[in-house]
Amino acid sequence: MNAKPPTSLDVARLAGVSQATVSYVLNDRPGARVSDETRERVREAAERLGYVPHAGARTLRTGRSGLILISMDDVPYGPLAIGMLEELDRELSRRGYTLVQYGARRLRGVPAARAWAELRPVAVLAGAGKLDEQAVAVLRSAGVKAVVALGAHSSAVTASVVVDHAGIGALAAGHLIDRGCRTIAAVVPAEPGLREMGEHRLSGARRVAEARGVPLTRADLPFSEEGAAALLDVWRRVDGVFAYNDDYAMLLMTVLRDAGVAVPGDVRMVGCDDLPLATLLRPRLTTVRIDVSAMPSLLARRLEELMEQEAPAEPDHIHPWNPVLVVRESS
């Protein structure tokens, strides 16, 4: 068990050929002509030794690693995001790249960029919040071809994937107004990790409400029954609520029922995410479902472009969301 891992030289010796031949055979390089007999000998030797190439050595020699880093603390959890990641992984590995999630210990800016750059990845995907101009420069100078920011608005400094939270808010508010609501509230979670997204959803809702002349109040809501109950006068004052997401909608519906406020009779309610619980609530919850099925292939294609061209790309963005309203009973 202390034997060192077999190298291509070991394979070469066992097969009675040179290291170069081993490399040709194992990567079957189109240019090189090797007899079928030697091919076979090499393959067999590699098999017998349990040879596995050394990615680091290959990277060193070729200058390209095929590694694509995605920062794990920027990937929201939940089945939706996980499914997307799996699909992205599949798309990228089909193209010969290796997707890995690397958190970089909650670092941001230049320190995070340094940690990532050590691995000499060919692309880095990270939350827009961790990629300032200098961080992008560090990555670029370490040879990273594609730097992509993930966030709610496009980055001025690099290409980005924009997740359109404002559009969700707009859709929800528009629906409430269509249903006849004359004063609406939009929930912004008080939880630090969620507040920013909440504000983006709010801004979209506000835009639509203003355009249509409906007053909108912002409700900063911590996720607890007491928190929701403390805002009871808000819920009583409006006739429509965009609850940020389905979990908050459930919280509100529970508190409103306990307080004797009828949904949708007194106040109409819209959630977001179309979680399983949405159809289990009574009344069943109207919600915004986000269709991200187009995102993985879109992103993979864009990455491939970026990785293959020489110059760094203009800061543009792709916008692969498609929010859809699912109307049920709560609105």
Next chain:
Amino acid sequence: MNAKPPTSLDVARLAGVSQATVSYVLNDRPGARVSDETRERVREAAERLGYVPHAGARTLRTGRSGLILISMDDVPYGPLAIGMLEELDRELSRRGYTLVQYGARRLRGVPAARAWAELRPVAVLAGAGKLDEQAVAVLRSAGVKAVVALGAHSSAVTASVVVDHAGIGALAAGHLIDRGCRTIAAVVPAEPGLREMGEHRLSGARRVAEARGVPLTRADLPFSEEGAAALLDVWRRVDGVFAYNDDYAMLLMTVLRDAGVAVPGDVRMVGCDDLPLATLLRPRLTTVRIDVSAMPSLLARRLEELMEQEAPAEPDHIHPWNPVLVVRESS
């Protein structure tokens, strides 16, 4: 932008010293004595060039990568798992290792092991299902010091982290019987990804039920109202249900209410996970909370042991779960 990334040789030249000195300074090796003045010059040169060391080259030279791979499709999603991962990441990076999630494109067995082995990680954590004996052998021969299986029971072939689903079922069943239930049912999700865990939870419940002379029926339940309604005769026949988890419990409570079955009057109900929705349901849901707070440091310590010792470890296991019953109104 086509300039190649700066190397330690570039730094050396700019600082007017040798490559060796750069290495000494930047890793501040205790053995080597370098004057403060040269230290400063080297640091400044590195800074000016934006030098970032090349992890692959270092690995090649030292033979150790510091990379720890965890297979991403074996990490269950949800805030609990994410928090655990973050903590594990922190523990490991504090010890100088780099934790990376790598899915290996849904491979298993030897092909997955090869993919991982290319990166020459120092440890690999993966679902017990993807690590057969040969896969472990491949990893070992590629120099991976610690191979740890993640699963519901301990592996015969390598060290493992055992997540004690049976214990959850046992706790839930014991509680129901304590409350006076005389016939109970345990839900096993029909969904492929969940069924196996469901069966482990079931087995624990069954063990306790048998020991205490209470009949237990298995209920294979797809996550839908129709599915739950189709089993109505089961729910009517028993006076206690362990619902697998909180989501399934909510599903059942909805369907039972619609069918006029009272909880906990006619049937007592226990969930698992202590999700936020558990306190929002009416009646509030009794559930099993899983305390994994001890796991990250335990696992990190064990990994460190394994990585530092020479011989591969005996297949032992750590068992870092601590299920706790949270009694509310549904039971």
Next chain:
DNA sequence: TTGAAAGCGATACCAA
């Protein structure tokens, strides 16, 4: 206190 140079494993050029 610092430098020269060997070597880690794989690739790719140039010869044979």
Next chain:
DNA sequence: TTGGTATCGCTTTCAA
């Protein structure tokens, strides 16, 4: 059709 060998970036021994 195959082999020899320089090279990638870094660490580390040995000399100076």
